[in-house]
Amino acid sequence: MSNARQISVEIIFQILNNKVFFSEAKAALKVEENAEISFINMLVLTTLRRLTFIKKVLYQFIKKRATPNLRFVDCALYVAAAEMLFLETPDYAVINSYVELIKKKQDKYVANFANGVLRNLARIKDKVIWSVTSEFFPPEFIKVLQGYTHEQIRQIEEYSIQEAPLDLSCKSLEQAKLWSSKLDGTLLPNSSIRLENNGKISALPGYREGAWWVQDFAASLPVLSLGKVEGLQVLDLCAAPGGKTAQLISYGANTTALDISKSRLQTLKENLKRLNLTAQEIICADALTYLKDYAGPLFDIILLDAPCSASGTLRRHPELMHIKNTKDIKEAAKLQRQLLDMAGNALKKDGILLYTVCSIAKAEGEKQIQTFLEQNSDYRLLPIKINDIDFSGTKSLSLLISKEGYIRTLPYYSGPQGGMDSFFVAKLQKVKNS
Ligand SMILES: C[S@@+](CC[C@H](N)C(=O)[O-])C[C@H]1O[C@@H](n2cnc3c(N)ncnc32)[C@H](O)[C@@H]1O
Structure with a gap:
């Protein structure tokens, strides 16, 4: 156990000092195969989810350090x-x-100092535990949530620290029905299968046969909002690891998948191979370079699942609330805007540019698209309607669509029991060539 504790501390050290994802820290320390991985996961996730409160308690006994870098x-x-x-x-x-x-x-x-701090903590523990609040986000992260009400932020916090269930997508509704009963899962209104998240994914029935892939309920909505895509030419601009590419191909689109990352594209290729799905073309390139002087055939649809802060995936990645701030959001928004500006070079007139991000920040979602449309008359917003998505008659899901016609999901929305990631989706139509 003490080895597991040391590894957990080193992972927290890597995440907080180097601003890396939990999975990246685990890969760097090569601990995925560690026999105590479940204990390590539990220690690290609990620390990350409760860190705001833990710091508040510990700072009663220790001075807040002036330098941002933490020590072991x-x-x-x-x-x-x-x-x-x-x-x-x-x-x-x-x-x-x-x-x-x-x-x-x-x-x-240093060990003597830590001994004193922990003894003090043990002494006040019973009193402290009653003062646990539902304020989980650090102040820097609250700023990322500009535009949400106080009440919404409280709810986002409460649901963001909960363990996410495991959602699977299948190639068709018939397949989803079949596999939901084989896996003893719940069939969601969008035909995802929801399972309690435990155990190794690759050991689940249907994994090796390529019957399904992992995709949160909310992540399946962008492609579903497109309606029929059969026979259309689709460019998936930021495609890896390929969840949405798999949907597009399954629904019959001729799909070109592009991504800047060679290693992530390798995962996309492995995923498509396992699923027995074939892309029209797979391209490793910077989308900005690819689009700059684009002279190839124009596409009916461009899916821009843009690189973003990923702040909509806090349930799976609680580290994000400690490593992302408004500066990161600004940087991501700048790249997203460049991609939006360029995408038109490869899109037919009247074609659809589907913009989506797994970010909760309005600066990457609602504000981004509002400003883009104000400054770019080549596009108009096609408001998404609840009937565009086949939700098997589940009317309560209309709350996923904003009054403007965007999809905006939040972790506490309860269409399916157990919540969802936060996604933003806007459907834009190219109405002229400038
Ligand atoms: C949100 S992820 C895409 C998820 C994917 N669409 C799916 O459904 O599985 C964003 C992707 O954008 C890629 N990316 C980042 N900058 C890029 C660029 N300049 N050109 C192309 N791809 C880029 C990243 O490598 C990453 O795979």
Whole structure:
């Protein structure tokens, strides 16, 4: 266990100091095959989900450091506090294990200091635990949520720290019905299959046969909002790892998949191979370069699933609330705007530019599209209607569509029991060539 604790502290150290995803930190430390991976996942996820509260409690005993870079001991105290407050490990076991780790990684003076902090924490623990609030986001992340009401932010917080269920997409409704019963899952109104998220995905029935792929309920909506795509020429501009590419091909679109990342495209190729689906073409390129002097045949539809802050996926990636801020949102929004500006070069007149992001920030969604349309008369907004998506008659899902005709999902929307990621989708039609 103490090895697992050390690894967990090192992962937290990597995430917070180097602003990397949990999965990237795990890959860098090569721990995916570790026998204690479940314990490591639990320690790290609990620490990340509760970190705002943990810091508030610990700062009663330690001075907030002036430099932004954390030391091993800071991260060790965060993980130790998570274990003591939220995982019910006996206090003495927590104190002994982490003090030993700190002695090994730093020195005995730092270890003595940590010993004092953790003993103090154990002393006030019972009182502290009653003051746990539902404020999970750090102040910097709250700024990312500009435009949401206080009440909405509270609800987003509450649902964002919950474990996400596992949603699977199939190639057709018939297949979804078949596999939902084989997997003992729930068939959602959009024909995704929802499972309790536990166990190894590749060990589930149907994985090897290529019967389904992992895709959150909300992530399936952009392509579904297009309606019939059979026989149309579609350019999927930011395609990897290929969830939406798989949908497009399954529904009969002639799909060109492009992405800048060679390794992510490799995953896309493996996914399509497993699913027995074939893209018209797979291109590794920077979309901006590809589109700049584009002279090939024009497409009926361009799907721009733009690179973004990913802040709509907090349930799976709680690290995002600690590593993303308004500066990241601004940078992402700038690239998204460049991609939006260029996409028209490869789109037919009257063709559809479907813009989507898995971001909760309005700056990457509603505001981005509003400004784009104000400054670009080549496009008009095609408001998405509830009937565009076949929701098997589930009327309550009309709350997913805003009054302007965008899709905006939020983690607390309960169409399907268990919530969803936050996505934004806008359907734009190219009405003239400038
Ligand atoms: C949100 S992900 C796409 C998810 C994918 N559409 C799916 O459904 O599985 C964004 C993708 O954009 C790619 N990307 C980032 N910058 C790019 C660029 N300049 N040109 C092309 N692809 C880019 C990233 O490599 C990443 O795979």
